[in-house]
Amino acid sequence: xTKDLDIVVFGATGFTGRFVVEEICRTANSLHKLKWAIxxxxxxxxxxxxNIISISSSNNVRQPEVIVxxxxxxxxLHTLAKRAKVFIDCVGPFRLYGEPVVRVCIxxxxxxxxxxxxxxxxxxxxxxYNDPAKSNNVSIVPACGYDSIxxxxxxxxxxxxxxxxxAIPSQIEMFSGFCTGSAGMCANYGTYASxxxxxxxxxxxxxxxxxxxxxxxxxxGSKLELLPSRxxxxxxNGYIIxxxxxxxxxxxxxxQLDIMFNTGVLPAQISSYLVFSRFRYLAMxxxxxxxxxxxxxxxxxxxxxxxYPKFFSFGFFTKDGPTLxxxxxxxxxxxxYAKGISKNRLTTEDTNLINSxxxxxxxxxxxxxxxxxxxxxxxxGPDAGYATTPITVxxxxxxxxTEKSNIPKGVCTPSVAFGKTSLLQRLKDNGIEFNVIGDHxx
Numbered sequence: 001x002t003k004d005l006d007i008v009v010f011g012a013t014g015f016t017g018r019f020v021v022e023e024i025c026r027t028a029n030s031l032h033k034l035k036w037a038i039x040x041x042x043x044x045x046x047x048x049x050x051n052i053i054s055i056s057s058s059n060n061v062r063q064p065e066v067i068v069x070x071x072x073x074x075x076x077l078h079t080l081a082k083r084a085k086v087f088i089d090c091v092g093p094f095r096l097y098g099e100p101v102v103r104v105c106i107x108x109x110x111x112x113x114x115x116x117x118x119x120x121x122x123x124x125x126x127x128x129y130n131d132p133a134k135s136n137n138v139s140i141v142p143a144c145g146y147d148s149i150x151x152x153x154x155x156x157x158x159x160x161x162x163x164x165x166x167a168i169p170s171q172i173e174m175f176s177g178f179c180t181g182s183a184g185m186c187a188n189y190g191t192y193a194s195x196x197x198x199x200x201x202x203x204x205x206x207x208x209x210x211x212x213x214x215x216x217x218x219x220x221g222s223k224l225e226l227l228p229s230r231x232x233x234x235x236x237n238g239y240i241i242x243x244x245x246x247x248x249x250x251x252x253x254x255x256q257l258d259i260m261f262n263t264g265v266l267p268a269q270i271s272s273y274l275v276f277s278r279f280r281y282l283a284m285x286x287x288x289x290x291x292x293x294x295x296x297x298x299x300x301x302x303x304x305x306x307x308y309p310k311f312f313s314f315g316f317f318t319k320d321g322p323t324l325x326x327x328x329x330x331x332x333x334x335x336x337y338a339k340g341i342s343k344n345r346l347t348t349e350d351t352n353l354i355n356s357x358x359x360x361x362x363x364x365x366x367x368x369x370x371x372x373x374x375x376x377x378x379x380x381g382p383d384a385g386y387a388t389t390p391i392t393v394x395x396x397x398x399x400x401x402t403e404k405s406n407i408p409k410g411v412c413t414p415s416v417a418f419g420k421t422s423l424l425q426r427l428k429d430n431g432i433e434f435n436v437i438g439d440h441x442x
Contacts, residue, residue, distance in 0.1 A: 003110075005037050005083045007397050010069065010101065011090030012038035013045035015188045015321050016115060016145075016389060020090055021064075023390035025053055027430065028061040031398060037065040039080055040091075071097045074104065081108035086397045089114035093194045094142075095121040095201070099128075102140055106132050111139045111400045115393050117147030117191075117246040118198050120205040123253065127212055130411040139404070140411040141418075143250055144396040145389035146381075149414050150432060151176070151247035151272075151334050152254055153424060154379035156415040157434045158336040159265060167340030167373040168354060169268035170221035174251070174336050175236045176243060177275035178384065181329025187385055188321035192309045200296040215259040215359040217252070217267045221341050221369050224269035230282065235441065236275045236335060239282045243272035247334075254413040261408050261416055262357050268338070284314055322386060330383040337441055339371035376438035382431060395426040 009024070011017040021038055028034045040046055046066045054063060069076040071091065081087060081104045091097050094116040102125055105112040116122060122142045133140045143149075151174065159169045178185060227233065229241045251270050258265045276282040291312060295301030309317040322330075346354070350366060381388045396418065400407060403421045414423075428434055 003083055003085045005035050005065065005085065006031070006401055007034065007036040007086045007088060008039055008067070008080055008084040009036070009064075009088045009090065010039045010080070012049055013040040013042060014090055015190060016386065017090035018049060019386050019390040020088060020115075020393060021049060021053065023394045025061050027394060027398075031401070034062060036062070037067050037080075037084070039067045039069045041068065041070045043068045071100050074100065077101060077104040078108065081105050081110045084110050086110070086400045087112045088393060088397055092116065092118070092190050093197050094118050095194075095197055098142075099125065102129055106136050106138050106140070109136050109138055111404070113141045113144040113393060113396050113400065115145035115147075115389055116142045116194075117145065118194050119246055119249040120198065120201050120208065122250070123205065123208055123212070126253070126257075126411040127208070134410040137409050139400060139407050139409055139417060141396065141400070141414060142411070143246065144393045144414055146332070146384040146392065147246040148250040149392035149396070149427070150332070150379045150381060150388065152250050152413055152415040153418070153427065154334050154336060154377065154434065155251055155254070155270070156265065156419055157379070157424060158338045158375070158377045159268065161375050161377055161436055162338055162340040162373065165340065165373055165375065166343045168220065168266050168343060168346075169338065170341050170371045171224040171339040172268045172270050172336055173224075173227070174243075174247070174270065174272045174334055175233070175240065175275050176245070176247065176272065176334050177236065177238060177277070177332070179331045179333070181326075183323065183325040183329050185316065185330050186322040186326050187317050189309055189317060189319040191385060192313065192317035193306060196292070196296055196302055196305045199292055200302055214256040216363065217255045217259070218361045219269055219364045219367070220267060220354070221269075221339075221366050221371055223367075224271060226271055227273065233275075235337065238275040238277050239279050240273040240275055241282065241286070243274045245272075245274070248272040250413050254415045257412050257416045259359050261410070261412060263416055263419055265415070265419060266354060288312065288314060322383075327383040327386050332381055332384045332388065334379040336377045338375050338377065340373040340375070341366065341369050341371050342373055345369065345372070374440045375436060376441065378433070378435050378437050380433040380435075388432065391430050391432060392427065395423060395430060399423045399426060
């Protein structure tokens with residue numbers, strides 16, 4: 001099969017898609033003579049994007065080929081996927097438009113990544129297409145935007161730092177927060193629509209997991225106790241609540257897939273929290289969340305939510321999306337407080353059990369051992385949706401393009417896919433920071 005395009009950006013005229021195109025223009029000089037294309041439903045809009053690239057690009061990046069394709073036209077998708085080595089999908093909501101693209105990529109032996117943050121879609125794709133992707137020697141890696149890459153790769157980074165201290169991971173708490181400037185913070189309607197559909201299908205997700213038959217991640221060491229909700233945590237200087245975001249689900253799924261794909265990355269007990277600098281922000285989020293949860297159950301409620309995003313989100317989501325000033329001023333962080341167990345405390349039997357490649361293990365491993373090693377790590381980056389997401393998805397594409405032999409075939413989460421590649425360093429080189437900030441809790 002002749003593939004004359006290195007990368008295709010599908011949905012290049014969308015709000016996030018345009019930022020992805022800009023990021024390729026900024027970084028394409030790191031690859032030799034990148035051949036790429038931009039694709040979407042409207043030829044006129046695609047030509048406008050191509051014209052902007054022609055005028056503004058200062059890196060002498062090749063002009064992308066313009067290819068019209070639409071999810072509702074399978075033949076156009078086949079034509080696109082036949083030519084591409086790596087397919088970047090920016091067309092959401094993914095539960096409505098993602099699966100046909102994944103299917104076409106597998107049929108045409110094209111590696112696929114996307115910017116999805118919809119857990120039901122991600123887990124359904126993993127269950128349905130893992131074996132076909134393996135059979136066709138294809139890597140399918142959803143969730144390569146902000147929703148998962150910083151947290152998932154941050155967890156991997158934290159485990160690596162524990163290993164460097166000769167410890168196995170036991171308990172890891174992740175705290176996630178945002179920093180804004182005077183312009184405030186805002187997100188695009190597409191993200192909002194995905195959120196509405198995700199909440200409305202929470203019961204479907206529960207049923208999917210019941211029948212998924214994935215391996216159970218064993219508990220290592222003494223039990224990790226959950227922190228009380230809506231309390232002030234001095235470590236992060238903010239009010240916390242348990243996180244039910246995509247990040248947490250991807251971390252849990254990634255640990256299951258570490259076992260399935262036999263990556264050698266050891267499991268840990270994980271808890272995740274959202275951080276709010278002021279209690280009123282927490283109260284607003286909880287109030288809005290309650291309304292969402294109720295209305296999303298019903299079709300009329302979903303229609304209301306989708307029609308009036310600004311009203312139901314206290315202005316956080318708008319159909320216009322954030323301004324450039326808001327994007328410039330916003331940033332995010334994930335902070336990991338990790339505890340491990342020194343390897344020199346383990347017996348030979350303990351070590352053999354932990355390193356066993358068997359998918360079925362005891363529900364609890366080393367329950368009698370209290371962790372004795374601590375470490376604090378942090379992942380930081382610019383605006384989550386429109387600066388970090390383009391960085392992460394483009395670097396994932398470059399990694400797939402240049403290090404295919406080091407990436408598992410099948411459908412897997414980012415840390416499972418890119419754990420043995422240069423992705424961490426690529427992210428560091430492009431503005432996503434991974435740091436060890438302490439060796440004890442405080």
